[in-house]
Amino acid sequence: MICKKIKIEGKNLNINDLVLDIETTGLDFRIDKLVLLGLVKIVAEDTYIYQYFAQDDTEEIKLLKIFLREIKNKRIITFNGDSFDIPFLNSRLISQKLLPVFPESTLDIYKVIKSYSKFFAYESMKLVDIEKLIGIERKDPSRYKAISKLTEDILTRNKPYPILKHNENDLIATEALTNIENFYTNKLSIKSKIGKFWLYQANINKDIGNFEFKGENTLNDLYVAENNYQLIVKENLIKLNIHVLYGRFNDDVRGFVTINNFDIKNESSIDINEKLLIIRENSTYNYKNLLNLCKKIIENHY
Structure with a gap:
């Protein structure tokens, strides 16, 4: 040996x-x-x-x-x-x-x-x-x-x-x-005025995207329903449901977008109309766009 x-x-x-x-x-x-x-x-x-x-x-x-x-x-x-x-x-x-x-x-x-x-x-x-x-x-x-x-x-x-x-x-x-x-936790987190939070669950069911985030702080309970999104906050759990559209970005990439109501800059190498926000590219969720979107929505209601 x-x-x-x-x-x-x-x-x-x-x-x-x-x-x-x-x-x-x-x-x-x-x-x-x-x-x-x-x-x-x-x-x-x-x-x-x-x-x-x-x-x-x-x-x-x-x-x-x-x-x-x-x-x-x-x-x-x-x-x-x-x-x-x-x-x-x-x-x-x-x-x-x-x-x-x-x-x-x-x-x-x-x-x-x-x-x-x-x-x-x-x-x-x-x-x-x-x-x-x-x-x-x-x-x-x-x-x-x-x-x-x-x-x-x-x-x-x-x-x-x-x-x-x-x-x-x-x-x-x-x-x-x-x-x-x-x-991964560092990559999937973002700082906001309510404290740091991170993305840990993502799923799309037909035309609805369901996303869950966890915050470092306990927040006041909140329920908001707007035209293309629903926000639910309970303690440090944040749930964001958004309407999404499926389509082809180019010959190689298909995926989902949502309406970009908050003028968020797309964090992607794919060129797309500024009125749309990329949510998923093929099978990979665009976590940077999701974090920025959730931050904008949360800060708009707290």
């Missing part, structure tokens, strides 16, 4: 956090094997990567026992780990006649990012593209970009460096993305 310990400049974990990422011979829980167990944790106030590489199938059980030891009383942080890493590890535990585990506390960063996908367009949902949100540019060994080569290296186990480096970069990115929810 090859073991590596690397100190990194991680600043996002608590003492009870454990970042987890694994490399396997394939995706089939029944027949594929665990090759590499990668962890990130805090030791004596510093953040370290720990990697355990099985040089053949007989060493898989060593990695599984390390996994069982390390996860005790920890919050497990992964990227898509709820769907892959944890189920795969449990399958291998059962195969090795060990008991599966069901961590009480987990954070799957993939799920967090997926929940905000209606507001942000990504190149893909792969970690190598998501990490670009916070300025990480992947520098894996060039040959590791080829999936066929990756599979060959894992199966032969005679070239561990590319696999270890790839896993190291995955671990660094996952640790850096641990507080990604703060990134």
